[in-house]
Amino acid sequence: MIVDCAIYTHGHRSEGPEDLSDALAEARAAGGFMWIGLYEPSEREFDLVTEEFGLHPLAVEDALKAHQRPKLEIYDDSLFMVLKPVVYEPESDTVSAGEVMVFVGNAFVVTVRHGEGAPLAAVRHRLEEEPELLVKGPTAVLYAISDAVVDHYLEVATELQTDLEELEAAVFEPGSGGSRHTASRIYTFKRQILEFRRATGPLALPLTRLAGTGPFGAAVPFVDDKARPFFRDVNDHLARVNESVEALARLVSDILSAHLAQMSVRQNDDMRKISAWAAMAAVPTMVAGIYGMNFDHMPELHWLWSYPTVIVVLVALEVLLYRQFKRRGWL
Known part of the structure; x- marks a missing residue:
């Protein structure tokens, strides 16, 4: 269940006691924080973590059942954020979404991963190589996870754009637009873009709150105010992704309409x-x-x-x- 567990003080990693209570107490005494990474825990396995960190039952239920929309929830003792990393398989033209739940509290971070599209190991490794960022505490972990997920969105959007251009060329190539499988390919591609949009679209509001922009200017508990510029940067990247997704959705709809018009003319x-x-x-x-x-x-x-x-x-x-x-x- 526990993929990784460590205490971070002054930007450096140390292995804490096996008992979660002792590890958390040690992290607080040293002015650091504890980061526990879990992968698809069962309810019984997660009970121990819930009890030790005082996680809200509604957030725990969401973390166990998964299949949540990206969101940000604020509770008395912790902050709960849901992100949906995506993976695109060019061979099968499919977009699959995983889920990452992040609990941020006083001197602790708990991450729960569902699916295969979560870059948490790479995030942890990158943070451990940047002590100046890791010293900022749990906020740095939340930022790094958000940044990694959104940056991968940009890569997926680029791959989708490339494949859509190839599909467009195939549709308008003389003699090939009338293939009986063309409409099915276009519709399948449209479904993948819709799946991608479900991951990127709802994430705009949580990142806006973390960035403290627009009508959400109030500070978010358990998040350092100095981190707002970092979250604004992530939010800007997400805005670019959402613009790309909207453009892809319009383009694939136009391609489908053009293909159907070609079929009608033929x-x-x-x-x-x-x-x-x-x-x-x-x-x-x-x-x-x-x-x-x-x-x-x-x-x-x-x-x-x-x-x-x-x-x-x-x-x-x-x-x-x-x-x-x-x-x-x-x-």
Whole structure:
């Protein structure tokens, strides 16, 4: 359950006692903080952490059940934030989202990870190499996690943009836009962008509160006021991501509309061709039907050149109809 657990004092890591209460007391006495990383804990496993750190039951329930929207909740003894890291698989064109829950309190940080798209190990390693940032306490951990998640959003947005440009080129390439699987590919891509938007869109409000901008200028408990510029930077990056996501959503909708228009035009062309050939077939059918009625009083039947004349007339009419349809673009 516990992936990593350490005490950080003056920006440096040290291994604390195995007992969580003793480790927390040691961290507070030294003026540092304790960081515990958990991976998909069960309710029984998480009870010990809940009891030792006094975590709010509603936040604990969210951390255990997962499937939460990005949000920021403030409780009496801790701060609770939910982030959704995403992973994009170019081979299958799928976006999958994990979840990271962060509890920030007085001298402790508890992170709970669900799924595979959480860069917490890399975040911890980076912080341990930057003591000047780690010395700022639990706020530094919250900032570093948010920054890593949002920066990866930018990478995913870039990969989606590249793949969407390839899909766009395939749709508008002559002779390939009518593939029966094209609409399915576009719709699948649209679903992936929607999944991406669910991770990035709701995160704007929590980061705005942490940055103290707009109507959320009040200080957030357990977060150092000096960290506001850092969260503003993360919020700016997230704004860029959300703009990219909106642009991708509009572009993929336009591509789908263009593809459907192409299909409609192609169907109309096919119908015109069918109608032209049907009209050309109707002329000899009509003439043959007239001469198939076995009338006696048809003078041309007794004329020596009547048969070749009828054939020549039919051919001339067919040529005339073909040229007319060709001129109008029906054939």
